[in-house]
Amino acid sequence: MIMPHFGNPADGSWTEHYPELGTGPVDYSDSIDPAHYEAERAAIFKRTWLNVGRVERLPRTGSYFTRELAVADTSLIIVRGRDSQIRAFHNICRHRGNKLVWNDFPREETAGTCRQFTCKYHGWRYGLDGENTFIQQESEFFGVDKSQYGLKAVRCEIWEGFIFVNLDPQAQPLTDYLGEMAKGLEGWPFHEMTEVFSYKAEVGSNWKLFIDAFAEFYHAPVLHQKQAVKQEADKLLGYGYEGLHYELHGRHSMLSSWGGMAPPKDLNMVKPIERVLRSGLFGPWDRPAVEGLDPLPPGINPARHKAWGMDSFFFFPNFQLLIWAPGWYLTYHYWPTAVDRHLFEGGLYFVPSRTASERLAREIAAVTFKEYALQDGNTLEATQMMLKSRAVTEFPLNDQEILLRHLHKTAADYVREHAGAAR
Amino acid sequence: MLPAEFAALERFSDWVLATEPERYAKRLASSMEEMQAFYDAAFPLLERAMAHLDAFELHDLPEAERNLLYLMQSLIMVSFPVEVWKQPRVPDSGAAYLDLVVEPRV
Numbered sequence: 001m002i003m004p005h006f007g008n009p010a011d012g013s014w015t016e017h018y019p020e021l022g023t024g025p026v027d028y029s030d031s032i033d034p035a036h037y038e039a040e041r042a043a044i045f046k047r048t049w050l051n052v053g054r055v056e057r058l059p060r061t062g063s064y065f066t067r068e069l070a071v072a073d074t075s076l077i078i079v080r081g082r083d084s085q086i087r088a089f090h091n092i093c094r095h096r097g098n099k100l101v102w103n104d105f106p107r108e109e110t111a112g113t114c115r116q117f118t119c120k121y122h123g124w125r126y127g128l129d130g131e132n133t134f135i136q137q138e139s140e141f142f143g144v145d146k147s148q149y150g151l152k153a154v155r156c157e158i159w160e161g162f163i164f165v166n167l168d169p170q171a172q173p174l175t176d177y178l179g180e181m182a183k184g185l186e187g188w189p190f191h192e193m194t195e196v197f198s199y200k201a202e203v204g205s206n207w208k209l210f211i212d213a214f215a216e217f218y219h220a221p222v223l224h225q226k227q228a229v230k231q232e233a234d235k236l237l238g239y240g241y242e243g244l245h246y247e248l249h250g251r252h253s254m255l256s257s258w259g260g261m262a263p264p265k266d267l268n269m270v271k272p273i274e275r276v277l278r279s280g281l282f283g284p285w286d287r288p289a290v291e292g293l294d295p296l297p298p299g300i301n302p303a304r305h306k307a308w309g310m311d312s313f314f315f316f317p318n319f320q321l322l323i324w325a326p327g328w329y330l331t332y333h334y335w336p337t338a339v340d341r342h343l344f345e346g347g348l349y350f351v352p353s354r355t356a357s358e359r360l361a362r363e364i365a366a367v368t369f370k371e372y373a374l375q376d377g378n379t380l381e382a383t384q385m386m387l388k389s390r391a392v393t394e395f396p397l398n399d400q401e402i403l404l405r406h407l408h409k410t411a412a413d414y415v416r417e418h419a420g421a422a423r
Numbered sequence: 424m425l426p427a428e429f430a431a432l433e434r435f436s437d438w439v440l441a442t443e444p445e446r447y448a449k450r451l452a453s454s455m456e457e458m459q460a461f462y463d464a465a466f467p468l469l470e471r472a473m474a475h476l477d478a479f480e481l482h483d484l485p486e487a488e489r490n491l492l493y494l495m496q497s498l499i500m501v502s503f504p505v506e507v508w509k510q511p512r513v514p515d516s517g518a519a520y521l522d523l524v525v526e527p528r529v
Contacts, residue, residue: 198525273502276469346521356476356484356492359529363499366443370521371503371513378519 013399014246021405025394030408031206032388037339040411043418044317045071049157049164049177051319051333052078054349056161056194057111058086062128065111066091066101070343071336072167076154077101077117081128088156088165089130093119094149100126117151126151161190181249181313184299185323189292193328193349197366199373200345205380206387207318207334207342208407213376214312214320214332215403217241217257231268245303246402251316251410253403256301259309262326279361281368282309286361287327288351301325314403316410327351330369340384346373425494426475426487429468435461438497439490443523446500451511458501458511465498481529492529 009017016023030036052067064079075091077100093100098121103110116133117126125134130151135144155166157174159182164174175182203210213219218241245256262282264270274280287293300323301308313321322330331347348366353359397405424436438461440446450458472495479488504511 195527196525197523197527199521200524201519201521203519271502271506273466273469273499273506276466276473277499344521347525353481353527355481356479356488356495356529357473359481359492359527360473360495360499362527363496364502366523366526367499367503370523371507373521374513374516374519377521378516381517381519 008399014243015399015402015405018248018402018406021402021409025396026405026408027394028387028408029390029393030412031208031384032339032390034339036415037206037336039415039419041071041336043415044411045069045167045336047166047168047171047418048317048414049166049171049174049315050317051162051164051315051331052076052088053163054161054190055086055158055163056191056196058163060113062113062115063111064101064114064128066109067165068107068109069167069335074167075099075102076165077151078156078163078165079128083129085129086156086158086163087128087130088154088163089151090154092152093121093124094132094151095119095122095124095135100151124149160186160188178315179250179252181247181252181254181299182315184302185297185313185321187292187297188300188323189290190329190349192288192290192292192351195350195352195362197348197362197369198345199347199370200343201373201377202337203342203344203377203380204340205342205384206340207336208411209380209383210332210334210342210344210376211314211318211320211407212401212404213380215253215255215314215407216401217243217255218398218400241400243400244305244308247302248402248406252314253406254299254302254311254313255403256303256305256308257310257312258305258307259325262309262324273364277357277361277364279364281365281372283324283326283328283365284350284358284361285326290327290351293327314407316407317414328365340388344373344377424487425491428475429472429491432465432468432491432494435464435494436490439493440497441493441528443496443500443526446497447523449497450500450504453501453511455504455510458504462498462501462505465494466502469495469498484529489529 015021057065058080061080061082064077067076067078077089077091080086091100098119099106100117100119123136127133130153132146132149135146155171157164159174159178220241243255243257247254259282263285267275270280278285300311308325310322310324318334320332328350333345335343337343348369350362353362425432440449472491476488476492508514
């Protein structure tokens with residue numbers, strides 16, 4: 001029995017607070033079974049709201065980017081129109097199906113600014129609102145009506161500057177889907193944090209395994225022990241990890257964590273370069289001077305804990321938002337490409353640096369993020385390999401791993417409900 | 424290449440690199456002896472470099488100052504191998520990679 005430092009809910013454990021989760025071992029076949037992966041594509045990724053980026057990526061009329069969605073066998077164009085509305089379209093020309101927007105490599109994403117989209121193949125043109133504006137040799141066609149050959153729209157809605165798409169035209173509105181957890185974050189100054197570092201990697205694991213890795217910090221004192229100074233690492237390993245607070249909100253979930261590192265109580269806890277830069281894994285120690293960080297919206301640090309350092313919000317199915325006490329945020333996205341592969345994207349968002357010192361403080365945070373993520377990423381490949389052996393299929397998850405239990409259950413519920421509806 | 428006050432670091436000017444992918448590639452291609460020598464010379468000057476650079480407008484740095492900033496970014500890049508790993512690569516990271524595809528440029 002561990003001795004809790006921060007206390008558990010009255011029910012005795014975070015997990016038992018949600019009886020539907022159970023406490024038994026969890027079957028991880030959902031991460032290796034190709035048929036289950038196919039079912040997840042249809043039941044989850046073609047029907048839920050997916051975050052494809054921030055509005056700051058589309059600053060002007062005609063700003064656009066493409067987003068490859070291998071998991072749904074499509075590519076999307078996200079574009080800001082003349083009415084400054086952001087819209088999403090399938091990236092396909094209505095003439096004969098050529099991919100409309102791409103450069104050099106059809107499988108790679110691209111971005112830019114344009115007045116209209118012109119197909120490379122036969123020159124059909126579309127306005128920023130998707131309307132068909134030009135058909136090459138129109139008179140050769142048989143009674144073709146341009147108004148019927150606009151780009152195929154995809155549901156696109158925005159929450160707090162985050163652009164979401166949904167391939168299901170019948171989907172509920174975004175804010176209903178995101179629910180009360182998102183409501184509780186509204187007003188935090190996401191829009192001020194426009195200095196961005198963005199990482200990308202292809203990872204040899206099922207998409208859910210990387211979410212697992214970032215949905216618990218039980219691993220942190222062990223896997224990352226060398227990253228702390230020796231004395232601190234030993235102490236962390238001895239204590240283990242306990243979250244301050246866990247909460248499930250329907251399909252979404254959050255965990256709230258302590259944050260003794262920004263600034264550290266004792267400078268000897270951190271590495272020499274962090275002492276000079278006043279920054280590290282937990283970000284710059286000094287809060288930026290922007291509105292909205294104090295007081296915090298009610299959904300952030302929901303337990304109002306004094307030791308609070310960071311909240312991790314997981315929006316089903318593949319978007320994680322980490323809000324840090326010193327005033328910056330991280331995003332994680334997991335884009336499946338196969339049952340045992342996915343593209344991982346990590347973004348660090350800061351209030352823009354005003355000085356070189358501030359720029360260097362952000363640099364060490366971004367560099368440190370990469371050191372940790374490389375350790376995590378490779379461990380996942382090792383896990384995927386051994387899950388595939390099926391030598392063991394069921395695994396005990398502890399109370400600090402409640403969000404993993406919830407994720408695998410939620411994904412399985414979607415698959416089951418979709419199969420039920422299809423019958 | 425660098426402001427006069429930092430002439431002692433001129434011999435590490437091959438670490439004046441504008442982007443993270445270049446700095447990371449140089450780290451992987453360097454020996455621990457090379458990185459330790461760079462760290463030992465540059466780390467004691469980090470605080471002075473910050474004070475020096477902060478007197479300038481960040482987005483309008485003269486060339487020598489911009490080079491100094493890039494050099495300090497490289498110092499941050501080698502700090503993990505030197506202070507933590509004692510090897511250029513993250514241990515057990517094997518073939519794993521993580522590419523920085525967007526970074527704020529100065």
